[in-house]
Amino acid sequence: MNDDELEDALRRAAAIMDPVPSHLLQSATEAYVLRTLDAELAALTFDSVTEPSPVRAGEGARLLTFEAGGTTIEVELTFAGDVGALVGQIMPPQAAEVEVEGGAEGWGERLVLYADPLGRFAWDRLRRGPVSLRVRLGDGVVATEWITA
Structure with missing residues (x-):
């Protein structure tokens, strides 16, 4: 055993x-x-799966834009099989803690990433399934809607 x-x-x-x-x-x-009551919910304002994109994305890339107040979170998801990459940008640009929930090893798993001072963050081991981001900014927390990666 x-x-x-x-x-x-x-x-x-x-x-x-x-x-x-x-x-x-x-x-x-x-x-x-x-635990999520302190976060402002960012609405999904663009999804390349449902709307044509004015910007050409890579093969199979999914582009998403979330907005809350004066904060915009842009995300690109790409997959090769069941494992994918997440690349994001926070606008206005700023360093932040980005918590990825649900796209780690299993449901309920969380991973913490750090956006650089230009607001950029990335992770290359995203799992398919429900995913949400919680972005801790200097003046509060913004949480995205759940999406299916």
Whole structure:
């Protein structure tokens, strides 16, 4: 038995012998939802899948634009099989922390990227599926709508 199999067996035993009370699961779920209340929701204002792009994108590239207040987040997604790349730009340009949620190893996984002073950020191991970005700026947090990568 390897470490992963042992961990899985112990997890199953704990679930049978000492299950998490349902009210505690409900409270945890509600607390998790509240963590995003401080973020301003950025609306999807352009998606190259649904609208023709005035700019020619690479083969299979998807261009997205999100806007909230005075902040614009432009994103390009490209895939080769199930793994893709995400390249983004924050306008006006500024350094920021960019949290990618859902496009990491599995659902609920989060990855933190850092935009440079010109507002540029990138990641080359994006997984297909639901993805949302949370951008921590100097004056607040902007969260994008969920999209399917």
